[in-house]
Amino acid sequence: MLQLPKLSFWILAGISPLLWLPVIPPLWFALILICAGGWVLCRTRHMVWRYCACGALALSWALVHAQSALITMAEMSGKRESMVVQITSTQGERHHGKIVQWRGKKRQFPPGVILYGKLPESQPCSGQLWQVSSTLRAVHGQYNAGGYSRQRAAMASGFVLSGRMADVQLIKASCSRRATLIRRVEQQTAHLAWGAVIHALAFGERGNMQAGVRQILRETGTAHLMAISGLHIAQAGGAGWLLARLIQFFLPAHWIRPSFPIIASIACAAGYTWLSGGNPPAVRSLIALGTWGVIRLYQRQWGAWDVLVVCLACVVLFDPLTLLSDSFWLSAFAVSALIFWCQWLPFYGVKKYRAAHFCAALVHLQLGACLLLLPLQVPLFHGISFTSLPANLIAVPMVTFLVVPLIFLGVLADIVLANSVLAPGLIWQCVDTLLAALFWVLAGLPKGWLPVDWRMSTMSFLPWCMLVIMRFHWLRTSPFTCAALVAVLCAPWWLRHHHNGWRVHMLDIGHGLAMVIERNGYAFLYDTGNRWEGGNTGQQVILPWLAWHNLVPEGVVISHEHTDHNGGLASIQAQWPGITQWHNTPRAGGRHCYQGKQWQWQGLSFDVVWPPLQYQGSENNRSCVVLVSDGIHRVLLTGDLELPAELLLTKHPASMKADVVQVPHHGSKSSSGIRFVGRAEGSVALASVARYNPWNMPSPAVIERYQQHSYQWYDTALHGQVSVSFSSTGWRISAHRARFFTPWYQRWFGVRPDNR
Structure with a gap:
């Protein structure tokens, strides 16, 4: 007889290869696993083989899920199609939904899609059905070493397609009950200062939370309280259990059954999950709570680890791609850490004084969570919060025992007393006052966020x-x-940085250019990427990347003054005010970059080979072209140079010969002429391009031209971050998306030529 805890362990072990497989095998491989696993289960009595067979069946289930997502992206992306979408949430011009009908056929398992655009006929809300015409795109994210993986998050959430609506018609205009409830609560809390936080705690809608509030939560380590997940679902379940026990207090003894509080607990948790819009963390918590309820109903006397393993197995069986979710690992690791902490360092306390015992137990638990969660906190958030312990000691009890119960009461009052505004309004006012006090305390704590690097x-x-x-x-x-x-x-x-070697990194930043030259723990930048309303590449990509790799920037060359090349300079300059700047035009606080200029940095020579001092041309053609050399290896950085300037530069071929060439102007047709490509005599061509860019860069003709001259072609859309390491014995290229051990969810999704 198979034991459920052991079986659950083998199920988790069977599904775990989804985390590291470089390629998802085809469906016939999963079919072979199913047949082999079924045959072993039927033909052998040896327990180890039977558990292995169950693991193989779990792996086949996971492979089918992953392959289905890949097939969906390949089939639905790249062509303009008409579809019916059921909206699940909406925020401004960004709408999440499920494709329930595709090419006139209903979908048994509707894939998630993110649509952009306006609904002209009415105000959008969840529950509506839209007839949409759009060219869908497979999810694609920037892939830099140590950076956030948008593709992994999209696979975990199920929203693997996106598109801008070319045409949209409203099929079903009525909103869901949840959307109607949210709208009523929004009207009641519109005048409150902390209304956005109330919506986050009540419905999981965090889109309206201000940047300052998010920063306070991040720096104090309390952001987990604003996301409806395990703590909140368990709290709702606890409220249901208490309510059921209260009802049983008034019932005759022969009517009292232990199953009623458990069922009531699961029902209340399911209600809160519905309020949250069925977001993945809430659904996972509900599955775990339901599993625990079944274990209690069957009166299994299992230890904490057995219950945890069974709950996790049920969660990943429900959706194997859950393994790719950071929030899943944070929740699972937090519970595991607390079990380990309480078993290996138990708290005995002072039981004579209940208040002191409760406070001491809370400190004990929070201290364990802060210390034992570090192995996940460091790689995920690249920092440590020293104020998280006091912040959570204040915030967790306040949110758990005061704020969330009042929110439950407010939502319940709004449902029961739909025509009354007074009762819910008073409750929301109390919640707003409590939140104001909480954030006043959190904001008053000393700055405790410490960024850390990979070490x-x-x-x-x-x-x-x-x-x-x-x-x-x-x-x-x-x-x-x-x-x-x-x-x-x-x-x-x-460990110290290797003094003889140096590296050149082309970061994957989408449209724009950002390159880092690294040596001896210091960095020299060439361009700083793009900027947009509310952010820039320097703030979101370059500075976190430098901090994680423990690099100190000492200089930066801005090839020319276009926003996709100088967009991140302000953020970099704000953090490193003394950084040396080179520009293609004279500028206060910077140095002029023109032909003939030379300087040394960390033993590397920088020679400016373009533009001449008096050259008058377009901004692209006045890009500052720099040749970086260690005396053996040479790298040519070209900015957005175009054909007219390239032809003039090729009159001095000795000054432009290089091993590695940064492809001018992102590989557009207006650059990389045959004469330039040939005179450079390079071996590697690096292009910084964005997938789905409107200019169809890089040009296929440009790629072919470099390959005809025996260049190895790399671009950031296809290969992610590209790094070239130089040493006295040679050089080596590492393309992060193309490495053999790169997991499947970091690779190129959809059809190959859809960005050309």
Whole structure:
């Protein structure tokens, strides 16, 4: 007989390859696994083989899910089609929905889609049905080392397609009950200062939260309280359990059954999940709570680890792509860490004084969460909050025992007393007052957010190791082993950068250009990417990338004054005011970059080969072209140079010969003439381009031209971040999206030529 906890462990082990597989096998491979697993289950009695067979069946289930998502993106992207979409949420001109009908046929498993545009006939809301004509695109995200993965998040959430609506017609105008309820609450809380936070806690709608509020939550480590997930769903379940027990207090003894509070708990949790719009964290929490309820109904006396493993197995069986969700790992790791903390460092407290015991127990739990969550917090958020302990000690009880119960009461009052505004209004006013007090306290805490780099990834495991060392008393019995373990975890801090080598990185930033030359722990930048309303590449990509790789920028060359090349300069200059700047035109606080200028940096020579001092041409043709060399290897950085300037530059071929060439003007037809490509005599061509760009760059003719001259072609849309490492023995290229061990969810989705 298979034991459920062990079976759950093998199910998790079977689905786990989704995290690291470089390619998803075809469906026939999953069919072979199903047949093999079924045959083993039917023909053998050996328990190990039976568990392995269950793991194989779980893997086949996961592969079918992943392959279905890939097939959906390949079939639905690239062509303009008509479809029927059921809207699930809407924010401004961004609408989330499910494609319920495609090419006139209903979809059994509707894929998620994000649509952009306006609905001309009426105000959009969830629950509506739209007839949409659009050219859908497979999800594509920037892929830089240590950066956020939009593709992984999209696969986990199920919204793998997007498109701008060319034509839209309203089929069903009525909104869902949830949308109607949200609209009523919005009207009642429109005058409140913290109305956006109320909506986030009540309905999971966080789109209207201000940037300042988000920053406070991030720096104090309390952002998890504003996302409806395990804590809130469990709280709703607890409220249902208490309500059921209260009802049972007035019932005859023979009517009281232990199943009623459990069922009521799951029902209340399901109601809160519905209020949240069925967002993935809430659904996962509901599945886990339902699994726990079934275990309790069957009166299984299992330990905490057994219950956790069974709950996690049910969650990933419901949707195997959940494994790609960061929030899933945060929740699972948090529960695991707290179980480990309470078992290995139990709290006994002072039971004579209940208030003191409760406060001390809360500190004990929060301290364990802060220390043991570091291995996930560091790589996901690239920072540590030193104020998270006091902030959560204040915020968690306040939100759990005051704010959220009042929100439940307010929503319930709005449903029951739909025609009355007074009762819900008073409740919302109380919630607003509590939130104002909470954020006043959080804002008053000292700045405690500390950005960290990759070296902290191994050190973050120190609390786990110290807990094991303390439990087994290894510090007394084996001090040298403990010292060696700590030294290994801290080893990255002792390692020094290699002084002989240097690297050139072309960051994947979408449209624009941002390159980093790295040596001895310092960086020199060539262009800083694009900017847009509310942000820029320097703030969102370059500065976090430099911080994570522990690099200090000392200089920057702005090839020319177009926003897709100088967009991030202001953010970089704000953080590093003393950085040396080079511009193609004279500028206060910067140096003039023109032909003949030379300088040395970290043993590398920088020679400006274009433009001449008196050259008069277009802004692109006045791009500052720099040749970087270590005496052996040469890299040519060209900005947005076009054909007229290229022809003039090729009159001096000795000054432009290089091993690596940054493709001018993102590979457009107006650049990379045959004479320029031939005279450069390079081996590698690097192009910074955005997928789905409206100019269809890079041009296929340009790619073919470089390949005909024996260049290796790399572009950021296809390959992600591209890094070239130079040493005295040669050079090596690393294209992050094209590496063998790059997981499947980071690769190119959809058809190949849809950005050309």
